[in-house]
Amino acid sequence: MEQADVSAGTGPDAPVMSPRHALSAEVRASLEAVRVARDAARVRARRQTVQARIWFAASLAAAALAAFTFVPRIARWRHARAQVATTAHRLPVAPQPAAPVIAPPAAAVTPAAVTVPAAATAPVEATAIAEAPAVAAPMKARDAEPDLACDTASIRHAPWRLSPDACARAFDADPTNATLALAVAHGALVRGRFADAEQWARRALTLDPKTAESYVIIARAASQDGRSDEARAAYEHYLELAPRGWHKAEARAAVQRAR
Numbered sequence: 001m002e003q004a005d006v007s008a009g010t011g012p013d014a015p016v017m018s019p020r021h022a023l024s025a026e027v028r029a030s031l032e033a034v035r036v037a038r039d040a041a042r043v044r045a046r047r048q049t050v051q052a053r054i055w056f057a058a059s060l061a062a063a064a065l066a067a068f069t070f071v072p073r074i075a076r077w078r079h080a081r082a083q084v085a086t087t088a089h090r091l092p093v094a095p096q097p098a099a100p101v102i103a104p105p106a107a108a109v110t111p112a113a114v115t116v117p118a119a120a121t122a123p124v125e126a127t128a129i130a131e132a133p134a135v136a137a138p139m140k141a142r143d144a145e146p147d148l149a150c151d152t153a154s155i156r157h158a159p160w161r162l163s164p165d166a167c168a169r170a171f172d173a174d175p176t177n178a179t180l181a182l183a184v185a186h187g188a189l190v191r192g193r194f195a196d197a198e199q200w201a202r203r204a205l206t207l208d209p210k211t212a213e214s215y216v217i218i219a220r221a222a223s224q225d226g227r228s229d230e231a232r233a234a235y236e237h238y239l240e241l242a243p244r245g246w247h248k249a250e251a252r253a254a255v256q257r258a259r
Helices: 002-009 025-090 122-143 164-173 178-190 194-207 213-224 228-241 248-258
Strands: none
Touching: 164 178, 178 194, 178 213, 194 213, 213 228, 213 248, 228 248
């Protein structure tokens, strides 16, 4: 009986069963679902890769644009802060008396050239000789100054090179020149003569109301005297005239502190 069954299943008339037809419908549906899920995963992975590349390129472009935009501004801001710090450091270094020192002739500097009346007593002679080096000391300090001219080109980058006396003499020859008045104000300011600096700055504003740096000098002089309201008002006027000027960082910081 077993041989008949085997021969019946393997005869030439028996149907051929392939592995594909041997799978059930449920198994084929599962395999198709796996294939579809795999294809969808591949498409999703490709899409995510493209999006990541686009975002990376956009980030690089944004960083480059930010560097191109803000780096020059930061450099200008640091330059302005350095100028403010340099000016503030130099203000108390070279204070000068309010009255200008008149240099005597070279022959009058030495003690030998000091003439004393014959009726003068010995203590008077000793006092005169003791005062002679004191007269020579400020004269030597004045002779040591290399800036005995009025170079108006030094107002911004090197105001300590300006000579207030020389600029005042030049202003006497040209009393309508606001630049010369501003030069006198700068020269007086760096030497600690704040009252004279403020007076000359206001004179420059009278001649030319658009001299914005005059307001900076007035603000610094007012700050030294404790007049914070006047200093803040002067800085605000400067920002109105020169919102991108050399002293904008100093003016903005002062206005923010006052507020």
